Amino acid sequence: MLNLHHAGLIDTPSLSPLHGEVRAGELLAIVGPNGAGKTTLLTLLSGFRHSQLGPVTLDGWFLDAWTPAALAGRRALVAQFEPTGFDWRVRDLVVLSGDPGDAAVAEIMGQLELSRLAGRGVLSLSGGERQRVMVARALCQLAAAPRDDKARDGGLLLLDEPTSALDIGQQQRMMRLLRRLAAERHMAVVGVLHDLNLAATYADRVWLMAAGKRVAHGTPDQVLETERLALTYRAELQALERDGAAPWLALKP
Amino acid sequence: MDMTLSHAGRGALPRRRLSHRLGVLGGLSLALLLALGWAASSGSLGISPVELVTGEVTAMDGRVWWQLRLPRLLLGVLVGAMLAGSGAAMQGLFRNPLADPTLLGLASGAGLCVAVWVVLFPGSDAFGLYGQFVAGFLGALGVCLLVFGLARRRAGSGAVLTLLLAGLAINTLAGAGGGLLAFLASDEQLRQLSLWGMGSLAHSLWGATLVALVLVPPALVALLRRARDLDLLQLGEATAHAAGLDGRRLTRRVVAATSLGVGVCVAVSGIIGFLGLLVPHCLRLWLGPGHRLLLPASMLGGALLLVVADGLARVLAMPAEMPVGLLTSLLGGPYFLYLLLRGRHGC
Numbered sequence: 079m080l081n082l083h084h085a086g087l088i089d090t091p092s093l094s095p096l097h098g099e100v101r102a103g104e105l106l107a108i109v110g111p112n113g114a115g116k117t118t119l120l121t122l123l124s125g126f127r128h129s130q131l132g133p134v135t136l137d138g139w140f141l142d143a144w145t146p147a148a149l150a151g152r153r154a155l156v157a158q159f160e161p162t163g164f165d166w167r168v169r170d171l172v173v174l175s176g177d178p179g180d181a182a183v184a185e186i187m188g189q190l191e192l193s194r195l196a197g198r199g200v201l202s203l204s205g206g207e208r209q210r211v212m213v214a215r216a217l218c219q220l221a222a223a224p225r226d227d228k229a230r231d232g233g234l235l236l237l238d239e240p241t242s243a244l245d246i247g248q249q250q251r252m253m254r255l256l257r258r259l260a261a262e263r264h265m266a267v268v269g270v271l272h273d274l275n276l277a278a279t280y281a282d283r284v285w286l287m288a289a290g291k292r293v294a295h296g297t298p299d300q301v302l303e304t305e306r307l308a309l310t311y312r313a314e315l316q317a318l319e320r321d322g323a324a325p326w327l328a329l330k331p
Numbered sequence: 332m333d334m335t336l337s338h339a340g341r342g343a344l345p346r347r348r349l350s351h352r353l354g355v356l357g358g359l360s361l362a363l364l365l366a367l368g369w370a371a372s373s374g375s376l377g378i379s380p381v382e383l384v385t386g387e388v389t390a391m392d393g394r395v396w397w398q399l400r401l402p403r404l405l406l407g408v409l410v411g412a413m414l415a416g417s418g419a420a421m422q423g424l425f426r427n428p429l430a431d432p433t434l435l436g437l438a439s440g441a442g443l444c445v446a447v448w449v450v451l452f453p454g455s456d457a458f459g460l461y462g463q464f465v466a467g468f469l470g471a472l473g474v475c476l477l478v479f480g481l482a483r484r485r486a487g488s489g490a491v492l493t494l495l496l497a498g499l500a501i502n503t504l505a506g507a508g509g510g511l512l513a514f515l516a517s518d519e520q521l522r523q524l525s526l527w528g529m530g531s532l533a534h535s536l537w538g539a540t541l542v543a544l545v546l547v548p549p550a551l552v553a554l555l556r557r558a559r560d561l562d563l564l565q566l567g568e569a570t571a572h573a574a575g576l577d578g579r580r581l582t583r584r585v586v587a588a589t590s591l592g593v594g595v596c597v598a599v600s601g602i603i604g605f606l607g608l609l610v611p612h613c614l615r616l617w618l619g620p621g622h623r624l625l626l627p628a629s630m631l632g633g634a635l636l637l638v639v640a641d642g643l644a645r646v647l648a649m650p651a652e653m654p655v656g657l658l659t660s661l662l663g664g665p666y667f668l669y670l671l672l673r674g675r676h677g678c
Contacts, residue, residue, distance in 0.1 A: 121569055124569065124572070124573045125572070125573075126568075126569045126572045126573065146572075146575040146576065146577055147575045149573075149575065150573065150574050150575030153573060154573055154574065155569060155570050155572075155573035155574075156570070157566075157567055157569045157570045163422075163426055163427045163428050164426075164428065164565060164615070164620035165619075165620065166565070166619065166620055166621075167619060170619065170621060174562055174563065174565070174566065174574075175563060175566065175570075175571075175574035175575070176574070212566075212570075215566070219574055236573070
């Protein structure tokens with residue numbers, strides 16, 4: 079659904095030419111070392127930054143050709159949390175960019191285990207709780223859009239490190255939720271991830287970025303080879319075999 | 332795919348929220364009406380609206396009331412609403428509860444430009460009067476652009492400090508400019524400038540009030556129409572963009588409306604401090620940070636506070652009167668210090 083033909087440009091000097099496609103119904107993980115251009119890539123996919131030499135298209139339309147409101151109904155972004163000076167109530171923040179109605183909001187907040195926090199001020203929450211609030215907000219935004227063509231797909235969800243502040247139980251539930259959104263709601267889910275094991279366990283496809291270039295892409299077992307990762311990250315890694323799942327990447331002591 | 336889909340249902344609020352909104356705004360409006368009734372009948376020229384309607388006043392008193400008191404009341408409403416409303420909007424735009432037209436130097440920038448105009452083109456004919464408004468607008472706009480440019484360059488945690496320091500620098504500069512002008516000014520201009528610098532509604536005549544009546548309401552409406560966009564901006568720029576916000580357009584519109592409104596207010600009433608900080612702050616504690624309620628409530632609350640403060644300014648030192656700007660600064664200064672001391676800006 080989302081096509082990227084990024085041919086190097088003025089607005090994003092840190093990112094090299096890149097052509098790629100994001101499909102509905104799959105969970106795409108973007109991984110890579112610090113400063114590899116992952117967040118830049120995400121803002122490019124979202125249309126916040128412009129690719130002047132190569133267009134980004136969504137459903138066959140250039141991002142620039144969409145009205146902001148129509149685009150907001152098709153794709154949502156969860157950035158790394160930017161603190162706001164104001165103490166929003168969780169329930170108010172969740173429906174800030176779109177209110178799909180009480181029932182749908184309750185369902186989304188339940189999925190992200192926020193029901194209990196609905197009346198709390200967002201400044202009093204922990205980092206992980208805020209992260210889940212922002213994911214719930216993005217889901218409400220997509221759910222609020224009128225969709226006459228519901229059958230087609232559930233929109234595009236872009237997430238920048240959605241699990242960085244979550245405990246392992248929350249990480250598992252978040253990744254399972256993202257998978258479910260891709261599989262059942264037919265969403266295209268793109269997540270910048272730091273945890274390679276999360277990417278290996280849950281992603282359908284992986285893009286590996288390094289120094290502004292996409293150095294590998296494909297299924298997790300094609301991309302996340304121990305040798306390649308050790309080189310890219312300059313880390314000493316060891317792959318531990320698991321039953322019925324991708325090998326677990328561990329750091330050598 | 333239909334490219335012009337409007338987001339039906341988004342603007343609509345659930346019923347309980349709608350009634351909450353109406354309750355709050357209705358209550359504030361009622362309080363404002365009561366305050367206007369009190370302010371109309373207080374002071375050395377006390378005529379209650381009831382007496383006016385029933386005609387129990389001398390023709391002379393009535394004329395004076397219509398010529399002096401009524402424009403003053405109207406101006407109090409307009410200036411109070413504009414200062415508090417622009418305070419709320421700027422706080423939303425900077426995503427920071429310490430933004431305020433006075434602290435950021437908007438008011439003093441406008442003030443300096445107006446003072447320059449007054450000293451260089453003395454006289455109160457139409458040319459001089461409207462020149463003041465243009466000067467006020469340009470001064471406010473210049474400072475607004477400068478401050479916003481600085482804030483954008485220093486995004487993140489340093490932004491607040493940069494903003495407040497920029498405001499301090501601008502206020503100091505404007506003070507120095509005012510000092511220079513004091514050298515050039517005649518004795519009468521000097522007195523006019525210093526009284527006006529304290530902020531007062533005492534010089535309100537129909538001429539100035541009519542200009543404010545024409546220019547301030549559009550600025551208020553322009554700000555009110557940006558409420559949802561200001562809400563979205565609180566998510567951060569990239570996220571707000573993905574939620575359908577055109578951030579640059581929002582910035583342009585808020586800066587233009589604020590500069591116009593604050594410039595006009597400063598030109599007619601001088602610098603009335605802290606209203607833009609105080610009112611949105613207190614209301615946010617009560618109503619939460621959502622701009623769809625906060626903006627109109629701030630405007631009503633600002634009008635209410637200024638009408639009451641102006642009434643007090645007339646009553647407290649009868650038969651003389653205090654500049655109302657002194658009163659609001661006496662109120663707002665300590666409150667601002669209290670906020671800083673408490674160290675929690677997040678309300």
